[in-house]
Amino acid sequence: MAKTLGNFLILFFLVISYNAGAQVIDSLEDNLLVRFQQQSDVNDRLTFFFNTANRYNVNSAYDWLDQVNVYLNQAEKIQDSTSIRRYQLMQSQIYYDLGDYDKSVAIANDLYKIREGLDRQTKQLMFDIIDNNYGQLQLYGKQVEIRQQKRDLGFTKNITFYDIYSNLGLHRKAMEDYIMDMKRTIDDSDLFGLAKYNNQVGYYLLLDKSSSVALSNFKKGKGYIDVYLNDVTEVKTEKELQNAKILKGEIEGNIGKAYLQLKQFEEALPYLENSISIINENNGGQYSEEIVGNSLALADCHLQKGNYEKAKEILNSRLRPIKLENIVRKNRLLAAYYDKTKDYKRATSYLKQNVRINDSLNLNDSSLKKQQLSTVAKYEIENSKRMIDAQKLEMEQARNEMQAKDEQINLVFISLIFTLLGFAGLVYAYLKSIKTQRLIADQKHIIENSLVEKDSLLKEIHHRVKNNLQMVSSLLSLQTKNTRSKAAIAALEEGKSRVKAMALIHQKLYQNDDLSVIEMQGYIESLVNSVQSVFKKGGHNINITIDAESVELDIDRAIPFGLILNELVSNTFKYAFPEDKEDGKIYIHLRKNGEQGFFEYTDNGIGLSDDTDERVNSSMGIRLMNRLVNQLQSTLNIDKTTEGVRFWFNFK
Known part of the structure; x- marks a missing residue:
């Protein structure tokens, strides 16, 4: 009996030892750091x-x-x-x-x-x-x-800028650029991509305080990611599953933050709690500012609901905000908690910390943001120009391919003519011609579609260039507000006017069906209206006649021409009619016959002073016009008339 019991105990301990050893082996196999060390x-x-x-x-x-x-x-x-x-x-x-x-x-x-x-x-x-x-x-x-x-x-x-624009506070522009870049690249079957897209659009809207619209996007994103995770027919790697779960956690956190902005605190709580749990389980122990932000939002909800101790427990947990906005927010919530619990000394201490942070930020935040925005705008303009050059090259290649196809077509037709000489090859030639024509039609259709797509992209690029020039104009306006020198303000305003003249060119281009030329009658009318809206004084008493019907110019001629006209119209509004003359007249005449063109501009204002030659050498506007006319391979002529002044030149 004792011997049997002893054997049983020995066997029992052997089984326990074997199982413990197996668990140790399994643990070592699951330990990623050990597997990292075992790499060769x-x-x-x-x-x-x-x-x-x-x-x-x-x-x-x-x-x-x-x-x-x-x-x-x-x-x-x-x-x-x-x-x-x-x-x-x-x-x-x-x-x-x-x-x-x-x-x-x-x-x-x-x-x-x-x-x-x-x-x-x-x-x-x-x-x-x-x-x-x-x-x-x-x-x-x-x-x-x-x-x-x-x-x-x-x-x-390619280079993307929307995340940077959002970080600089331009959330709407970031969203518009993101939608333009991403929407057409996501397939309807890409559930993960659709979830990520809707979450990002919603995030920009949330930052822009459009909470209700943001919430709608977040819920769409949640629907897509839930279907993606529950789809057992698609094989997913461990990394793909981890990314999908983290995205789901981010979306649920954003839903909670949207409800918080809408002051629906009861609805926000479960989403925020679930988000923190999901991200904690799947972010692999990495630091996450997302968890910090969601935890602060959760504490805010509890404070609003009167759960002060629960809020304090969250704020005293191991939150380690690194971003300044989260540090400021945590201090604000702690100050609110101590204010609610009547510990005014501590509340004041946290508020003072925020004041010190805000003071240090306000010293150079505005100028730094302007500098960074200017830098980003410069790179985006360069990137847009690069895209335009690439599109032009692709269009040229498409035209060359089309020309080569046309040459091939001609050869095919010649071969068909020769085959008709033999009666025996008549049927064969007929069938081959039908097949060839179908092939030609298909190829032309493909090329035409390609050209339509290229034109669409080129219009989009001109639209972006126009937007970037408007951003430059906005930067000049911002600088004008911070400048006290009247001379500097006048110079900045002139710069704005010239930038608007160039932006109008790109606007007309992307609005035209033909991207190679600009219809000048409409452009001149728009440019004159733009200048007239700036110079209100005397602007409504001047009769303006524009004679440029059926004249079209390419962009290389239209830009210098627009800048010249901008200078002339601006000078007329500023100087030609100082006494608000009732019968003021401006006459703009533009004609183009083949390769030759003629431009004439007259007004019946007070005209030029006797020292016109000296002003030509000293006036920046006239020097600028001379240089622009030189670009048009011509010479600016100035004639004094009995009434006003006349500017004219011929161009090619």
């Missing part, structure tokens, strides 16, 4: 590190950082430069995941200095890390430069 070399470790989802689930980012530092020290001892660069790249990514953006970008910038010696994979990862860090650090000018280099190196097809 630095290249495999780099690939494993950047392709592994939820790498911080078991071991924290600090554990990974310690292990990477060990490998980095070993590489430095043997002076293995390739391994050093790869481990530094992993080190930079871990600091980014921890939210230490300054240290992350410092390491990445050290690699950037030696980028010519990096392989393509390392270089692309480095550029992505720098791009992300500059966005978090609000260094948008540098971020655009990095994106430009990524495009030039072929890492991205």
